[in-house]
Amino acid sequence: xxxxxxxxxxxxxxxxxxxxxELSIKEGxxxxxxxxxxxxxTTLLRILAGLEEAHGSISLNKETWLDEENTLAPQKRSIxxxxxxxxxxxxxxxxxxxxxxxxxxxxxxxxxxxxxxTKLQKRYPKALSGGQKQRVSLCRAIMRRPxxxxxxxxxxxxxxxxRTKLQQEILTLHKEFNxxxxxxxxxxxxxxxxxxxxxxxxxxxxxxxxSPKEVLLKTNGSQKFSFNGELLELKxxxxxxxxIVSIGQQLxxxxxxxxEAQKLTIGQKVNISTKAFNPTLS
Amino acid sequence: MFEPxxxxxxxxxxxxxxxxxxxxxxxxxxSQTRSKIKPFIEALTALPIVLPPSVLxxxxxxxxxxxxxxxxxxxxxxxxxLVFNFTSLVIASSFYSLPFMVQPLQSGFESLNKNMIEASYxxxxxxxxxxxxxxxxxxxPALLTAIIITFAHTVGEFGVVLMVGGxxxxxxxxxxxAIYEMVxxxxxKGAHIYSAIMLGMSFIVLLSVYTFNAxxxxxxxx
Numbered sequence: 001x002x003x004x005x006x007x008x009x010x011x012x013x014x015x016x017x018x019x020x021x022e023l024s025i026k027e028g029x030x031x032x033x034x035x036x037x038x039x040x041x042t043t044l045l046r047i048l049a050g051l052e053e054a055h056g057s058i059s060l061n062k063e064t065w066l067d068e069e070n071t072l073a074p075q076k077r078s079i080x081x082x083x084x085x086x087x088x089x090x091x092x093x094x095x096x097x098x099x100x101x102x103x104x105x106x107x108x109x110x111x112x113x114x115x116x117x118t119k120l121q122k123r124y125p126k127a128l129s130g131g132q133k134q135r136v137s138l139c140r141a142i143m144r145r146p147x148x149x150x151x152x153x154x155x156x157x158x159x160x161x162x163r164t165k166l167q168q169e170i171l172t173l174h175k176e177f178n179x180x181x182x183x184x185x186x187x188x189x190x191x192x193x194x195x196x197x198x199x200x201x202x203x204x205x206x207x208x209x210x211s212p213k214e215v216l217l218k219t220n221g222s223q224k225f226s227f228n229g230e231l232l233e234l235k236x237x238x239x240x241x242x243x244i245v246s247i248g249q250q251l252x253x254x255x256x257x258x259x260e261a262q263k264l265t266i267g268q269k270v271n272i273s274t275k276a277f278n279p280t281l282s
Numbered sequence: 283m284f285e286p287x288x289x290x291x292x293x294x295x296x297x298x299x300x301x302x303x304x305x306x307x308x309x310x311x312x313s314q315t316r317s318k319i320k321p322f323i324e325a326l327t328a329l330p331i332v333l334p335p336s337v338l339x340x341x342x343x344x345x346x347x348x349x350x351x352x353x354x355x356x357x358x359x360x361x362x363x364l365v366f367n368f369t370s371l372v373i374a375s376s377f378y379s380l381p382f383m384v385q386p387l388q389s390g391f392e393s394l395n396k397n398m399i400e401a402s403y404x405x406x407x408x409x410x411x412x413x414x415x416x417x418x419x420x421x422x423p424a425l426l427t428a429i430i431i432t433f434a435h436t437v438g439e440f441g442v443v444l445m446v447g448g449x450x451x452x453x454x455x456x457x458x459x460a461i462y463e464m465v466x467x468x469x470x471k472g473a474h475i476y477s478a479i480m481l482g483m484s485f486i487v488l489l490s491v492y493t494f495n496a497x498x499x500x501x502x503x504x
Contacts (some may be wrong), residue, residue, distance in 0.1 A: 011429045051400055087397030100415070101405040178384045215433035261481065 001027060001179065002148065006047060006150060010040060018052070019043060019204035025182070029241070030174055032195035033184045039201040041184045042084075045150045048182070049081050050074035060147055080141030080179070082154040085134035088125040095121040096135050100224060111139040115169050131162035135169065142173060150182040151272035154204040155190070159196070167193055188216045224240070225274035234261055286460035287479070293368070293456060294436040297375040298383075305383040306377070310413055313391035328381050335378070339445025342374045346446075351434070351502055364428060366448045371456075374446040375436050383432045390424025391417055399415055423495040430491045 002025040002234045010017050016213055019040045046052040051066065051074055052099055058066040065072045082206050089097050094117060098108040115135040125133055134154050141149060146203050151170070155163045174181050185191050191198055191212050198215040200208035229247035234256075241261035243254045254272060257266075264270070305423065308327070312320060330338060333359045346364035347353045363476060364370050394417060402412040440458040447454030457476060464473040 049400075049404060051403075068288070074400070075408065079404055081401065083397040085397070085399045087395055089398060089402070089416050091416070100402075100407075140401070140405075165386045262468075 002058070002060050003026070004048070004056070004058050006044070006054050006058070008043070008047065008052075008054040008056075008204075010043060014038065018188075020061050021201075021204070021206050023199070025180060027180055028178050029180055030194055030196045031180075032184045032191040032198045033182055033201065034186060034191065034215075035201035035207075040204040041201055042152055045081070045152050045182065045184065048148070049076050049079050049150055051182065078142060078144065078147040079178070080146035080149040082134070082137045082141050082149075082151045083231060084153045084156060086130070086137050088133060088136055088140070090125050093124055094128070097125070097136060097140050098143050101140055102145075102246050104143065105143075107143065108139070111142060111173075114172060115139055116233060130164065131158050134158065135202060138166075138170065138173065142177060142179070144175070149179045149181040151181065153159070153184045153186070156186075158245050163187075163190070170194060176189070207213060225279065226271060228269065228271055231264055231266055231268045232263065234266065235262075243270075245272060286457040286476075288406055289368075289452075289454070290437045290456040290458070293371055294433045296372050297379055297436045298429055298433050300372070300376050301379060302429065305380065305387055305428070306413070309384050309387035310409075310417070312388050327384050330378050331381050335439065335441025336445060337379060339374065339424060341368075342377060342446050343358060343441070346370055346373065354485055355454040365446060366450065366454065368447075368453055369425040371447045371454055374442045375439065378439055378442045379432045379436050382435045386428040386431065387421070390421030390428075393424075394420060413436045423498050426494055427491060428462050428489055439478075439482070463482050 002023075004021070004023040004025070005020055006019060006216070008019040008123070010019055017040075017083055021044075035041055043052060047057060048065075049052045050072060053071060054066070055068070055247075056066065057064070057068075060078070063072075063247065065077055089100060092100060094112070095108060098111065099105065102213055109118070109121075112121055115138065117132065117139070119133060120128065122152075125136070128136065134157075138151075138154065154170075157165055158166065166189055170181075173179075174194075179276055183194065185194075195212050198208070198210060198212050200215065227247045229244070229245040230244055230251075231243055233244040234244045239258075241256040241258060243261070245252050246255060252272070289365045307326060308323075312323060331439075343351060343365060344350060348363065348365075350355050353364050358366050362369070364373070383404075398416065398420070402416045407415070438458060439456075439460065443454070443456055444459055446464075447456075449455045449459050455463075457480060461473050461480075464476065465472075468498075
C-alpha cells in the first residue's frame, strides 16, 4: 500500500499552479496517469522517485519516504524509473547497464530473454534502435527488484507496432514480478490494455479516478457510439450543412441541420454520438 | 643542458595531478548546483585567465613569504621556505592553471543527459560512484582536453614562475625562463633550439588532442 499526500507550487507554461493531491495505491496495482501536458504528471513521478522536493507525505507500507522533517534520498527508495527518452549509460554495454544496478547476472539474463534482447547484450546503447533502448531501460529499472515502478511515457517516442510489442512486455514484467506500477500515458488503448485504474490530472489536481472502463468509455445513457473530436469545417450544401470533424487520426463527415450548424464554431471541441444502429466490424 | 625542460615537465605533471583532484569535485559541484553563489565561484576560478601573471605572482609571493602568517608557520614548524623553490612553483601553477582544468570538466558535466545521472541515483549509487563510473567515462574528450591544456599551459607559463620561483638552475629554472635568459645574454643559438623544441612539442600535443576528439566523436556519433 502506498499513501501519497502532496503539495507543491509549480511554475507551469500557463503561470503558477499547485500540485495538490491525495492518493492511495494498492500493492500490485497498475495505475495509469493521464491528463494534459503541464498538468503535473511527470512532476508527480519525480517527487515519488525523490528527484524533486515537495511538501506532504509519502509512505510505502511501513517505510516513510517523505514527511515534514525528512526526505529519503532517491538512492534509498525502492524505485524503478523509465524516462520518456532513454537514459542508458552510454559508456556501458546493454548487459553492463543492467549489472551496474545490481550484480545479479541470472536476473539480468532472464530479463533480456523476456524482452528478446539476449543477442544484443554486448552492444552499446549507440547501436540500438529507439524501441530496443526503451526495452533495455525497462529491464534496467527492474534490476533493483523495486517495490514501485514508475514509467514516464516510455513509449511515446516509438512507432505504433513497437508500442504494441512493448505494451505486452510491460504487462508480462508487471505480472511476473508483481510490481506496483504507475505509468504516464495519453493513449486510451494503451491504458485500457495495461491499467487496472486510471487517474486524470488537471492543473495539479485529480479530476477523475476509476477503472479504465469508467473513465475512458465516453458513452452515457442510450448512446452506442461516442467520440470526441475537433470541428474543422462547416459547409453549406443546398439546404443541409456538412461538418468535417477530426477524431484521433481520422476525419469524418456529419450532416447537420441549419439550427445545429449555427450553434457551432470552427475549431470547437465536439462530441459525436449515435444511438440505435448496428455497427459492423470487419 | 635540457634540465629546464625536465623541471618544466615535472612541474606540469605534478600540477595536473593536484589540479585534477581539486577540480573534479569543484567542476561537478558547479555543474549540478543552482545556488546563488555559483557565479562568484565561477568568477573566482576564472580570474587567472584575465589577471596579468605579475599580479597573480605578486599576491602569491606576498601570501607565501616569511613575513606572512602562512609562510612564517611553515618556516617555524617545518623549516621550509615557501618561496623561490620548487614547492612554490607548484603552488603558484596550481592557481595559475586552475581555470584550464575546471572549465572543460564543468562544461563536459553540464552537457551530460541529466536523466542518465538521475538513473544512476535511482540505481542506488552515490554521487561519488556516479561521477567515477557514469559521468567521467562519458566526457572523455572534455577530460582529455582539461588534462592536456592544463599540462601545456603550465609548461608555457612564464611571468608567475619568474616572480615566485626566481630562476634557480636545477630548482626553479623552467624552459620558458631559460629561453628568456638566453635571449638576454644574446645566446640566440640556444634560444632557437629551446624555442623550436617548445613549438614542436606544443603542436604535437594539440594535434593529438584534436585527433582523439575527432575519432571519439565519430565513434559515439556526437
